[in-house]
Amino acid sequence: MTSEPTDRSRPAQRQAEIFEHVMQHGSVSATDLADLFHVSLMTIHRDLDELERQGVVRKHRGGVSAQPSSVFESNVSYRLRAARAEKIAIAHKARQLIEPGMAIMLDDSTTTLELARLLEDAAPLTVMTNFLETIKLLSTIRGIRLLALGGDYFPTHDSFLGVPCVDAIEALRVDMLFASTSAISGSYTYHQEQEIVLVKRAMIRAAQRTVLMADHTKMGRVALHRLAPLSDIDLIITDTQASPESLVEMRENGVRYEIA
Known part of the structure; x- marks a missing residue:
């Protein structure tokens, strides 16, 4: 019998938790996020792509940041x-x-x-x-x-x-x-x-x-x-x-x- 997926395994829930984690820390590596959420690096990059598409974070080489840059204004949160x-x-x-x-x-x-x-x-x-x-x-x-x-x-x-x-x-x-x-x-x-x-x-x-x-x-x-x-x-x-x-x-x- 297949067990129900946990909230963390659902993309939308996981992305919400990733967003909250990035808000708290400012900048996080993709590797650390993969370890934290127990998913593959490829999955984390898909999550980060979606969060960047929403305009709430920006990806950089090796990770993601909520901090502003010269072309990116931070999310209001x-x-x-x-x-x-x-x-x-x-x-x-x-x-x-x-x-x-x-x-x-x-x-x-x-x-x-x-x-x-x-x-x-x-x-x-x-x-x-x-x-x-x-x-x-x-x-x-x-x-x-x-x-x-x-x-x-x-x-x-x-x-x-x-x-x-x-x-x-x-x-x-x-x-x-x-x-x-x-x-x-x-x-x-x-x-x-x-x-x-x-x-x-x-x-x-x-x-x-x-x-x-x-x-x-x-x-x-x-x-x-x-x-x-x-x-x-x-x-x-x-x-x-x-x-x-x-x-x-x-x-x-x-x-x-x-x-x-």
């Missing part, structure tokens, strides 16, 4: 866990800039999500965002007028992007934009995803002031697309682990910054 303490500190610093009665915009970054968690006592406040997690969070807070920026839903980012989202943003004017990005180097900010670049640029144009919330892991890095020159940013808030070289570079480019 990984970003929610990365540099959490630094993001919280930056969010508390940014919160000091918000006053009741303002209209603010939050992008789809996990850093601005930490700021959204601090807005319960900021009412009355008007908040616009394209990040589904932030929409769900703020929808429960009394005194906050919430404008959800719709568009094409991207599961990898848990946000709305595309032409409809850009059109919605361009019809608005806000006091302040709080945003983040994947990379800052020289006199420019960068991001891996073209769709996100277009939305963030529209957000910058819609704001009287732009505050960039960027932890130290974003400094001294580049990505595929130039997002905006630092001259378009009114203030950068970073954390205490930002390298002296990065801070000098920002000063030399005339960028105002604060340390959280």
Whole structure:
């Protein structure tokens, strides 16, 4: 009599567990995964191909990673866990800039999500965002007028992007934009995803002031697309682990910054 397959032997279940393992460790070799899940290396590579097709990880020689590269933006599940303490500190610093009665915009970054968690006592406040997690969070807070920026839903980012989202943003004017990005180097900010670049640029144009919330892991890095020159940013808030070289570079480019 043939025994029923275990959950781990089913591809979908195994791939979910592989994804969770990669999220926890950042980068893992295919050999280690094959040993961990007691399957062949060929089976693991098929699983990794499927996870890469879904856009949640990227394969590299010998393994797989959830960490960002110059052309790959990490899945939102990984970003929610990365540099959490630094993001919280930056969010508390940014919160000091918000006053009741303002209209603010939050992008789809996990850093601005930490700021959204601090807005319960900021009412009355008007908040616009394209990040589904932030929409769900703020929808429960009394005194906050919430404008959800719709568009094409991207599961990898848990946000709305595309032409409809850009059109919605361009019809608005806000006091302040709080945003983040994947990379800052020289006199420019960068991001891996073209769709996100277009939305963030529209957000910058819609704001009287732009505050960039960027932890130290974003400094001294580049990505595929130039997002905006630092001259378009009114203030950068970073954390205490930002390298002296990065801070000098920002000063030399005339960028105002604060340390959280």
